[in-house]
Amino acid sequence: MNTDPPEEANAFWAQKSALEQRYQIILDRVTPHTKERWAFTGVVLIIYFIRVLYAQGWYIVTYALGIYLLNLFLAFLQPKIDPSLEMEMGTDASDEGPTLPMRSDEEFKPFVRRLPEFKFWHSATRSIVIAFVCTLFRVFDIPVFWPILLVYFCILFTITMKRQIRHMIKYRYIPFNLGKRSYGGKSSFK
Template structure:
């Protein structure tokens, strides 16, 4: 019996999902190298845009998307303001229960894939939307300040100081085990 189009699409979706999980498992211990690769790709893309003096709108859209993903990465999984973030290394139970809205691998994957897609889109002249780039820079700065201020206010309402929360998010508050 021949498969229908939705069945084929579902099968391809699960196959792609399985391959992504396999990639996550293969690169689990190499997060530093993953981020170095993403940084190199991003620097290459930004140099390309700066040298060609084009595709500023794509860079702006990429920045907004990665900023949105970063906010998901640093936010706790529940949007409930009564859930406090773990802020001390002594409270390991809280540290184990803390879950991000977006895990580190997903954040890395989103940043890498969309930077690569932006690079590919920059090769096509029809994607070069004429914009006055200084306005985009000012708008990006204003948007970033507004979003970070909103997140800091949310942290204050949960009695979390920013320095400790940032240490937790980058993994400096993880328990140390002797070898």
């Protein structure tokens, strides 16, 4: 009895592996170009919005995309080790690395994001492309009254950002390098 997979399956996996390697090479090449990556994502997002506005549909897909991007943004703003979550769970992460300050005379250094900038960009760009592909199929064009979705998203965005800003003030951290002193090297947006 022959237990080897058919040649077609081997060819498929070899082709898949080659495509994954090419994709990884492209990602490795664009990694240092932060501004260009985000400009590309902005252009893709504008093209997506033009598509949705021109076609006057796919508002549920756009709402889901907005919620997903908001989720990514919040993970990007939050520290990897969050003391408010540790207090709720009753754990101590002092052995795991740097933590947020708990007293007024402490300062948090370094700020380690829960979602790194590159992963944020990659996930955001990929989700916008997936949403754009969804606009090519009528099955995803579910009829809804879009102003309600827009108002609900604005309320959700306001509430979550207000909560995040309060958290940032309470634990005294700034997730951006803007306005921070830099010693020696370039200031980067990490």
